[in-house]
Amino acid sequence: MLQITEGSHAVAEIAKFCRPQVVAAYPITPQTHIVEALADMVANCELDAEYITVESEFSALSACLGASAAGSRVYSATTSQGLALMFEVCFNVAGMRQPIVMSIVNRSLGAPLSIWNDQQDSISLRDSGWLQFYAEDNQEATDLHMIAYKVAEDHDVLLPAFVCFDGFILSHTYEPVDMPSQEEVDAYLPAFTPYHRLDAKDPISMGMYATPDYYMEFRYELERAMQRSIDVIKRAGAEFAEQFGRDYSALVESYRLDDAEIAFIAMGSICGTVKDAIDEMRDAGKKVGLAKIRTYRPFPTEELTRALAGVSTVAVLDKNISLGSGGAVGTEVKAMLAGSGITVLDYIIALGGRDVRKRDIAAIVDLADKGVGDMFYGLRTEVL
Structure with a gap:
């Protein structure tokens, strides 16, 4: 359904339709409208999810990591200094192969303090092992969240994903967005099937200590997964075009x-x-x-x-x-x-x-x- 909506609210709506089971985030300009809207959805029983209130962005992504490791589909959002505070956890999420999707509302990094847009924040995490998608407009920002989940959760990939869109320029701008229904999103994005998960009845360990005999191979596997994601992105984009008429099969x-x-x-x-x-x-x-x-x-x-x-x-x-x-x-x-x-x-x-x-x-x-x-x-x- 075509609607005129703020970019942040469109992203919150599509995040809801992707059916995350856990949301953990900390408000920070210009991302705040997304998590405010999601908190309202959870409080009003419009979204069946656990919304974890935390004291910092570091805690937010740490909670997401634990929830994903336990087998939940997870969502978060941040920007700028908030993403910088998540730096350590971003590497852990990728290294543990947890397919978390996080909106990055791009904003400058301090100092000096700036709340306005550039892409320094997400670019600074380019080597962390996260997929990075960049949206030109609010329609693309909306659509890329569905594609990001589909690609990240593919068992040939299993990498987390940033969906990046420009702070204020898009996040606080009202544009026409063709918003799919819950049924349409469900038809495109299947329920989350974790490749492995923490289970007290079948215990495993994740993120263990790696000696020099093994660490390089872990990084090599991350690189292989990143390269495999190219074909998965193309396939997910083509499937999206077939269902919704907007083609994202090209990188x-x-x-x-x-x-x-x-x-x-x-x-x-x-x-x-x-x-x-x-x-x-x-x-x-x-x-x-x-x-x-x-x-x-x-x-x-x-x-x-x-x-x-x-x-x-x-x-x-x-x-x-x-x-x-x-x-x-x-x-x-x-x-x-x-x-x-x-x-x-x-x-x-x-x-x-x-x-x-x-x-x-x-x-x-x-x-x-x-x-x-x-x-x-x-x-x-x-x-x-």
Whole structure:
């Protein structure tokens, strides 16, 4: 059913429809509306789940880990400093192969304190073993939660998943969302069947001490699962398209790339602005396109390489900074395209929620035409 709803409320609604048995979360701006709504649903008997009230984000994900290990489908949500506080537990969740799904309402990390958007928080956990999905709009944020559960819980994957969408830009914005019914979600997402679980009648141990003789093999298995998830994501996206008509079978979405000479690479809500700017530049005769990364982990090397075939220059828009190296996405794209003859230019942009307008996208195309890149775009030099 099509409805006009706030992004956070749409995500809370779809989380309910995914039938989590345990929800544990701690409120933090701009994620709070999600867990407030879920708490109301539990209190009003609209969601049959255990809602665990905790004193911190560390405790929230720790409770989720225990509940998942006991065989429950689990949901949480956080952002920014809250995700940073979960850092230790994020590695434990992935290492113990618990398929928890967590919404990340992307927000800058301090200091200085900022409550506005960039993608530094989730990017900082890129090596933790969590799948990472990025949504352009609230419809995509809603849909990706169903896909995330389906992929994470697949017994060929068994990895936790972030569903990332931009704080305030999406979380607090009202947009049309085609919300499925409970029956439609049930038809797509089967009941959770844990691969293994804690059971007093059949005791096992999880997250044990590993000596140097065994630790590397555990990390290797995580990498294998991450790579196997590529085919599972494609299959889950194709099944979603068959049922709902929206196709998420590609990890990379191409926009007007067929004859493009310059290609943007971006993730999240900025892609909508880039698409509008591309349409205007196309009308003016500039051959520009976009490769939108929907799934950052696993990194879509094969699809991205194929999408960029034929372009001469790539402009990566990084809403993060890997200090001392450049943008995280740009660094990976440069490694991926090394020796290809394609020029890769990285632009650190929109940190701390700074606005990006169509004129900024056009200005970056002009810079890319001149070969000027690997820079912070839009710096206020007068305050430096």
